[in-house]
Amino acid sequence: MSVERGETTAGNEAKGAKPHKFLGSLRDALMAAGRDETTPGRPAVAAAPAKSPSPPQVQAATTDDVVPPPIASKPDVLSAEEAARLARSGPEPKIPEGLGLSKEKEADAPPTTRVVRPEPPKARKAEPEPEAAPRTVLVRGKQKIEHGAFERDPVVAFLIVVGGPGLGSYRPVFEGNNTLGRSRDNRIALDFGDDAISNEAQAYLRYDSTDRSFLFVPNLAKTNVVSVNDKRPAGPVPLQPMDVITLGRTQVAFLPFCGSDFDWSEISET
Incomplete structure (x- = not known):
């Protein structure tokens, strides 16, 4: 070979x-x-270095296709003191564009970051405390009642309608002389629609505080007939509790408030 x-x-x-x-x-x-x-004794001849084959030619790329490699930025080396100060102060606030601050005033400009604290709640107006309800007072024995003057006529009895128009209604009887009639001008007006009652003073009802007695006196000048317990009186008639007086088609029951047990003179000056 x-x-x-x-x-x-x-x-x-x-x-x-x-x-x-x-x-x-x-x-x-x-x-x-x-x-x-x-060959002994002959110095060795250094061999010529072998030539490496020439690299293949690469077609040159255009400037548009070649992207330059990114340039690695050199990291900033901070000292321990600067690193500690940077950690305490935190990142520097960025000033947004358009604020109109010049470069000379950037150092004096206040930081954009603000600490917002909630406002303290407004103190409410002190509301007045509700008045305490009066306590129940235990009363033992007979208590003295304070005397005073009347602001209106005192009520001494009541006439309660137990028959006819106005059934269930009542009318107060006052101290002194009281006229009974259909008109409201009467001191005791029985204006329930009974036309059989005289318009003015068909009868009188009198209370005497000296002897604490009640008298019913018919007005004999009127033609309308009145009666007390189905009896037609011809003169004054003493009234007793629950006596029934008839005037026209209306019957009223007599219910005294004052009498031998109580009178307004006990607690009034006049």
Whole structure:
């Protein structure tokens, strides 16, 4: 095989073909090394460095396709004191654009970050405390009643309608002389729609505070008839509790409030 390879190489040289530079230099280096090993006392010749094959040509890219690699910024190196101050102060507030601050006034401008604290609640007006309800007072024995003057006529009895128009109604009887009639001008007006009652003073009902007695006096000048307990009196008639007086078609029951047990003079000045 070596003979054929030598013949092929010799044939190539005879044909005028130039040997490859890389292969030729490598062959020369091997041959020189073999001669140095076989020849004693001859200094070794340094082999020529092998030339690396030229790199393949790369088509140059246009400026539009080439993206320059990012330039790594050099990290800032802070001292321990600056790092501590930066940690205490926190990040610097960014001033938004358009505030109109010049560069000279940026250092004096107040920070944009503000601490908002809730407003304290407004003090409510002190509301007046409700008055305490009066306590029940235990009363033992007979208590003295304060005397005073009357602001209106005192009521001494009641006439309660127990028959006829106005059934269930009542009329107060006052101290002194009281007229009974259908008109409201009477002191005791029986205006329930009974036309059989005289318009004015068909009878009188009198209370005397000196002897604490009640008298019913018919008006004999009137033609309308009145009666007390189904009896037609011809003069004054003393009234007792629950006596029934008839005037026209209306019956009223007499119910006294004052009498032997009580009178307004006990608690009044006049």
